[in-house]
Amino acid sequence: MTVKDATEYYVVLFNSVSYALKSEKILKKEGIPFKLIPVPKSISSDCGVCIRFIPENRDVLIKALEGKVEYNTIAKL
Numbered sequence: 001m002t003v004k005d006a007t008e009y010y011v012v013l014f015n016s017v018s019y020a021l022k023s024e025k026i027l028k029k030e031g032i033p034f035k036l037i038p039v040p041k042s043i044s045s046d047c048g049v050c051i052r053f054i055p056e057n058r059d060v061l062i063k064a065l066e067g068k069v070e071y072n073t074i075a076k077l
Helices: 017-030 055-065
Strands: 010-013 033-036 050-054 073-076
Touching: 010 055, 017 050, 017 055, 050 055, 055 073
Parallel strands: none
Antiparallel strands: 010 050, 010 073, 033 050
16 A cells, blocks of 8 residues: 555654755655655644654654654644
8 A cells, every 4th residue: 555545644743844855855765665645634734744644654764763763743633
């Protein structure tokens, strides 16, 4: 399943756009599928963008970002 085909997904919320962009570089390098999207209106965040990914990639995504970039929370949508 790809991020585009998913009906259920998670988002990672960040304090700033720079953290989101740093995460984007890390995830691309690791080959982890994701999509950089505007933060959904139903979620409040200091940053205007977030990373969307499928539930199957949750653990590998967290491991890839751990200790490399700061994020606020991971929310299921």
